[in-house]
Amino acid sequence: MEALSKEDHFIHQCVCGRDHVIPIRLIEIDENMLNALSRYLKSEQMSRILIIADENANKALGQEVFEQLERVGLSPHAYVFPGSVRLLPDEQAIDKVKELIRTYNVEVVLAVGGGVINDIVRYTTFLERIRYISIPTAPSGDAFTSNVAPLLLNGLKITKQAQTPEAIFTKPSVLCAAPWVLIQSGFGDLIAKITALSDWKLSCFLYGEYFCNKAYQLVRDSLIEVIQHVEELLKREAHAVKMLFAGLVQSGVAIAMADSPRPASGSEHHCSHLWDFFASRHLREYAPHGIQVGYAAHWMMEFYSNLDSLKGVIEPQNYGITKDWQREMQLFYGTSANEIIDAQMQKQEWMEARRGCWKTNHPTLEQLLQLLKPEMELFAQVKQALTTMGIPWEIGYIGVDEAMLRDTFVHAKELRSRYTILDFLQGQGELQRFIDDVLQKAREAPHI
Ligand SMILES: [Zn+2]
Ligand SMILES: [Zn+2]
Incomplete structure (x- = not known):
């Protein structure tokens, strides 16, 4: 499978009639990704760099990334979320990353880890309008390239607008060593x-x-x-x-x-x-x-x-959004019912229009x-x-x-x-x- 090169990120006049802009500029899945990463950061003239990882991801790859960037003179800052508490994409974690970004006045954040670390960084860098590079440590899903982040705010699951990483770097050997359930x-x-x-x-x-x-x-x-x-x-x-x-x-x-x-x-x-x-x-x-x-x-x-x-x-007949149906939704979904009713109204209108x-x-x-x-x-x-x-x-x-x-x-x-x-x-x-x-x-x- 071809990795997406820098030049591929704009598809002009696709077969579907649209122009496509693909925000990911570089995908490097290779044992030599450390060299590729430092080359990329240098070519983009990025110097104020922050690495964010959790404890496991830091052992798997984060520390190596840090040492590589030190070696080539990029002097990154780094923060590792402690493994003693379960990391959640909540206010506390978001505020921590925000504080680090501001303290070090960073230009780019490298998120080393799984879904949660990337959700936190994808959202925080979007808010702070700075660049974001993803360094996944498990092949656990397709959310690494997403432009939204599922967060836990005030104890509630909520999906917020965020940003896609501009580049993804990882090592096959690190992905292979991920817990089996994440590969599954x-x-x-x-x-x-x-x-x-x-x-x-x-x-x-x-x-x-x-x-x-x-x-x-x-x-x-x-x-x-x-x-x-x-x-x-x-x-x-x-x-x-x-x-x-x-x-x-x-x-x-x-x-x-x-x-x-x-x-x-x-x-x-x-x-x-x-x-x-x-x-x-x-x-x-x-x-x-x-x-x-x-x-x-x-x-x-x-x-x-x-x-x-x-x-x-x-x-088909009309989708059938009736008062009885709305009551049924309220009974089944409780406090989430309005969201469901809205989605169905939208679908009905869409179907009727077509x-x-x-x-x-x-x-x-x-x-x-x-x-x-x-x-x-x-x-x-x-x-x-x-x-x-x-x-x-x-x-x-x-x-x-x-x-x-x-x-x-x-x-x-x-x-x-x-x-x-x-x-x-x-x-x-x-x-x-x-x-x-x-x-x-x-x-x-x-x-x-
Ligand atoms: Zn197309
Ligand atoms: Zn999915």
């Missing part, structure tokens, strides 16, 4: 994009949503490559772990190209968000994000595979199945790869029992305004039957 999670997050891509195509086909074939291919190629190397990944072979990480970065690039999470997040992510909601209500334990979306992708692939049981495709697509195109089931064939042909391989990596298709896995699965398939589509297979089935009046079919299949064949 990164794998789940990448492989689950099979249903995100299917949802994107579905929405483009039925409602004419914007679609970029280049962004689509970037994600699709990355996930196929990783599936083909799953046995090596299981053995933590360096080239396979590097491939996984590169794939996760490419999916971030695709998000930047589409200017939307569309290429990387669909119904499987919506299921995972709902499971987080259940966990926040103490109905189950949280599991790592990528493991949740990988597990959810098993289910969403089953929904797609069942499409050939439809007799045809009918133009109803003309149905009238002009008269989509048929045959066309739909043909369109989704490139994804559906990969399902068996994807499911096998997930199982190989320890993410099985099994009722009850990660604390999601059958009753919770039923709730998930009914409610997951309510969490975001983006159209997915679950909205499609609702519109066809077939969602309940599909839920019954898929659960029955899972009961009969609990292990693939």
